[in-house]
Amino acid sequence: MSVCLAPCPVVFDLDGTLIDSAPDIHACVNAVLRENGIAPLGLDRVRSFIGGGVELLWSRVIAATGIDPAAQRDLVASFMTRYHRATGLTRLYPGVPEALGVLADRGYPMGICTNKPMGPTQAVLDHVGIAHLFGAVIGGDSMPQKKPDPAPLRAAFGALGADPAAPRAIFVGDSEFDATCAAAVPVPFLLFSRGYRRSRLEDLTRRATFDDFAALPGLVESVAMA
Ligand SMILES: O=C(O)COP(=O)(O)O
Numbered sequence: 009m010s011v012c013l014a015p016c017p018v019v020f021d022l023d024g025t026l027i028d029s030a031p032d033i034h035a036c037v038n039a040v041l042r043e044n045g046i047a048p049l050g051l052d053r054v055r056s057f058i059g060g061g062v063e064l065l066w067s068r069v070i071a072a073t074g075i076d077p078a079a080q081r082d083l084v085a086s087f088m089t090r091y092h093r094a095t096g097l098t099r100l101y102p103g104v105p106e107a108l109g110v111l112a113d114r115g116y117p118m119g120i121c122t123n124k125p126m127g128p129t130q131a132v133l134d135h136v137g138i139a140h141l142f143g144a145v146i147g148g149d150s151m152p153q154k155k156p157d158p159a160p161l162r163a164a165f166g167a168l169g170a171d172p173a174a175p176r177a178i179f180v181g182d183s184e185f186d187a188t189c190a191a192a193v194p195v196p197f198l199l200f201s202r203g204y205r206r207s208r209l210e211d212l213t214r215r216a217t218f219d220d221f222a223a224l225p226g227l228v229e230s231v232a233m234a
């Protein structure tokens with residue numbers, strides 16, 4: 009397992025880690041369902057579908073509503089037109105700007121590796137005012153592979169100056185997609201426990217778990233110096 013001896017790249021997942029975006033995703037899903045005469049889904053249900061990108065989200069919506077799977081392509085296209093500007097209900101988790109500010113001041117190069125497509129990713133990073141903090145942003149449609157494939161995370165570390173083949177780096181995320189991805193690179197994984205994971209905490213490979221961003225700079229520091 010790689011460790012960092014100096015400020016090393018720290019890459020973050022986005023949905024369920026830095027931002028609570030489920031209310032916007034839920035609103036977009038239900039707008040498309042309503043447009044097609046289908047009953048809306050609850051917020052908790054839609055939240056549990058997030059993490060693997062837009063196609064998996066819609067496969068899960070289709071399975072939950074009994075829609076004909078042949079409609080997926082059109083539903084996703086309609087969803088995307090809304091998703092590109094869906095920022096109004098999204099919030100940073102408490103303590104995120106402060107924690108990112110501390111890490112930036114300490115010299116950690118920071119990036120994003122998300123399964124969210126680049127359009128909505130850039131829109132929401134601008135909306136919540138943290139876009140300038142990241143030297144690399146890899147979205148769900150930036151490469152052929154998505155998390156849990158390690159390729160996007162390796163690319164994010166590489167863009168921040170780490171050796172993409174054997175990065176000294178840290179990944180911070182909320183889900184099974186992130187835990188599996190970090191283990192595949194491999195890099196230490198810090199799990200935010202208040203996000204959108206479906207698995208039990210104890211089933212996820214991780215270096216540490218946190219539920220408050222005030223604890224993150226210290227955790228990063230301890231992993232980096234290990
Ligand atoms: O859009 C998704 O399904 C998940 O996005 P995330 O990788 O930032 O959690």
Ligand SMILES: [Mg+2]
Nearest residue numbers: 021023024182
């Ligand atoms: Mg996530």
